[in-house]
Amino acid sequence: MTQRILDISGLNVRFATEDGEVAAVSDVSLHVNKGECLGIVGESGCGKSQTFMAVMGLLAANGKTTGSARFGGIDLLKADERTLNTVRGNRLAMVFQDPMTSLTPHMRVGRQLTEVLERHRGMDAKAARAEAIAMMARVQIPEPERRFAMHPHELSGGLRQRIVLAMALLCGPELVIADEPTTALDVTVQALILDLMRELKEKHGTSFVLITHDLGVVAGLADRVAVMYAGRVVESAGVREIFAAPRHPYTKGLLACTPRLTDAPTAVLPTIPGQPPDLQKLPPGCSFHPRCAAVFDRCRAERPALAEGGTLNACFLNHTVAA
Amino acid sequence: MSETLLDVKDLKVHYPVRTGGLVIGTYTPLKALDGVSFELKAGETLGVVGESGCGKSTLGRAVLQLLPATGGAVAWLGRALNDLDAKALKAERERMQIVFQDPLASLDPRMTAGDIIAEPLRNYRPHMSKAEMKAKVKDMMGRVGLHSTMINRYPHEFSGGQCQRIGIARAMILDPKLVVCDEPVSALDVSIRAQVVNLLMELQRAMNLAMIFISHDLSIVRHISHRVMVLYLGKTMEIAPRDALYAAPRHPYTQALLSAVPVPDPTIARARPRLALAGELPSPLNPPSGCVFRTRCPRATKVCAEVEPTRAQPGTGHDVWCHHWRESGLETKVAP
Known part of the structure; x- marks a missing residue:
């Protein structure tokens, strides 16, 4: 029996804005098993980041959530700030896209690391320094003692992202949520960071949520993949299944319009016409229907549920038993 | 045989940077x-790749x-651009344009x-009538896939993909x-990126454009470039010509870049070998002696x-700057 380390159920995230309510995340249920990497794929505004900002209790002030997110016996959505603070940065850590803005610019990186250890693990300064340097070495930062005393601006983007990763790993978290961790990095550096995450998963059993728009990144690391569109999960399956036999037209479209080095180049790239919908003016029925080539009447009137049909997907074409 | 539009020889851009000594x-x-150095013909696309700080944007601007x-x-x-005075340069610039990375900015x-x-x-056809100008703008909007009713909207009312079309x-x-x-498509979402790449290729064919396509995305560059x-x-x-570079790269740096490109296929992504680069990009103020790549090169x-x-x-048309280019490198599994 696999153990679920994070279990999100019926999550809704709504933002109150001057122009009315924005449905950023709607009825999302996801889980992460112990030791696995769950890939979350989607384009800007699909709700992939907000789902996990809600889980971390980091939503903007005008955001409201309903549903539950169970992590080690705690419902993170209902927990108070104090309880959250004992979990976040400790058993549950997050890595963001931009390593420059997620580090404090005026503080030496070493101090930013030891702070975590002193606060969560009650270490004294000396022990914390030794531990922080050991962790810097583990994420393959060359000359960790010298870099310990540097400020973020003195480090390259790749080194900064390794500092952020080291910070996330300091307390031996059970789950690391990585939101576009390699998007700002060059391909060669991206490959190193992904290798590092793979090693942590395989050798130390760390579980990951990998949020990305890059299908290539997911293919190399994730065990299971959930595809999101307009605030909802539209397809979810094992990584090999979803790449070999995607069922939802959006997933198929995303895969088709990504050129890959392993295929011969084509004259024209397949595309998905149109653009993602405005979350305040979602179309009726299936949110993807205005862009879908296989659309039929029912899609315009009724929203398909996420149901079994080859994979777990939200498309009437695949649901054999009529609802 | 198409004409050579651009002949760049030994182009250098050096910035003086103050080091040490405040006073x-x-x-x-x-x-x-x-x-x-490179040449570019009408209707041809040259892809320029490399990591941040390699000089690819500087090249485009220079x-x-x-x-x-x-x-x-x-x-x-056939005319030396660097010798032209401001007026003559402005006249030549009519035929050269640039598309930037950040569509909104x-x-x-x-x-x-x-x-x-x-x-x-307005800059180059000062005598064109307002009506003619408007008709031309509307026609152009149609060609890039923008509805002509959007003509009076402001940039913030458009999505990133639409801004790039503008x-x-x-x-x-x-x-x-x-x-x-x-980097015209780097800031765009995956489904929009393909649309804009197709648009650029379509315009290029229709107008017989020469294009310098600067990008860090080697998959997109392969799709769009001739060289x-x-x-x-x-x-x-x-x-090198596109197929030669991707199928048989000779420089260890090219091989390392190609082997690091994520492939959206779990079986290949997990099985293929990778040529890892050691260390960090050296400071451009103090580049390594000899070959600048040697400090990170597995074959140095x-x-x-x-x-x-x-x-x-x-x-043919394949140039490489490496002492060890004959030694077989990593097999990159790329379809011909």
Whole structure:
């Protein structure tokens, strides 16, 4: 029996804005098993980041959530700030896209690391320094003692992202949520960071949520993949299944319009016409229907549920038993 | 045989950077671009790849004379661009345009889409009537996939993909012969990226454009380019016809870049070998002696530290700057 380390159920995230309510995340249920990497794929505004900002209790002030997110016996959505603070940065850590803005610019990186250890693990300064340097070495930062005393601006983007990763790993978290961790990095550096995450998963059993728009990144690391569109999960399956036999037209479209080095180049790239919908003016029925080539009447009137049909997907074409 | 539009020879852009000494100070040249040469014909796309700081954006800007070159020559239809005075340069610029990376930041927020697209016409066709200009703008909007009813909207009312279409319309309205695209699709979502790439390729075929396509995305560059140039610390490592570069890269840096590209296929992604690069990008203020890539190169030997490699030609139109290019590198599994 696999153990679920994070279990999100019926999550809704709504933002109150001057122009009315924005449905950023709607009825999302996801889980992460112990030791696995769950890939979350989607384009800007699909709700992939907000789902996990809600889980971390980091939503903007005008955001409201309903549903539950169970992590080690705690419902993170209902927990108070104090309880959250004992979990976040400790058993549950997050890595963001931009390593420059997620580090404090005026503080030496070493101090930013030891702070975590002193606060969560009650270490004294000396022990914390030794531990922080050991962790810097583990994420393959060359000359960790010298870099310990540097400020973020003195480090390259790749080194900064390794500092952020080291910070996330300091307390031996059970789950690391990585939101576009390699998007700002060059391909060669991206490959190193992904290798590092793979090693942590395989050798130390760390579980990951990998949020990305890059299908290539997911293919190399994730065990299971959930595809999101307009605030909802539209397809979810094992990584090999979803790449070999995607069922939802959006997933198929995303895969088709990504050129890959392993295929011969084509004259024209397949595309998905149109653009993602405005979350305040979602179309009726299936949110993807205005862009879908296989659309039929029912899609315009009724929203398909996420149901079994080859994979777990939200498309009437695949649901054999009529609802 | 199509004409050679652009002949770039030994182009150099050095920035003086003050090092040490607050009062007196000494200046060290930062060699952003150091001796790059290539030719470009009408209807041809040159892809320029490399990591951040390799000089690819500097190259695009120096070719268009948006940055002063420190040395070398840019010949445009046989005329030396770097010798032209401001007036003559402005006249030549009518045929050269640029599309920038950040679609929203490259548009003036206080101008409407129509005004932005018409701006080059106002500069270069001062006698064109308002009505004619408007008709031309609307026609161009249609060609880049924007509805002509959007002509009076402001940039913030458009999505990222649409803003990039406005930027492309602005670049294309004077019927240029050369367009420099500096990471034009990097800020766009996957489904929108493919649309914009197709649009650029379609316009190129229709207008017989020469394009310099600067990108860090090697999959997109392969799709769009006829030839590809790989830059590292301001120097060319390798330049070759597209299929030769992707199927049989000779430079270890090209091989490392290609092996690091994520492949959206779990079986291949997990099985293929990767050529990892050691260490960090050296400071361009203090580049390594000999071959600039040697500090991170898995094949570096003594000669690499002592002698700068000269050009070798493994094939037709295929140039490589490496002492060890004959040694077989990593097999990159790329379809021909």
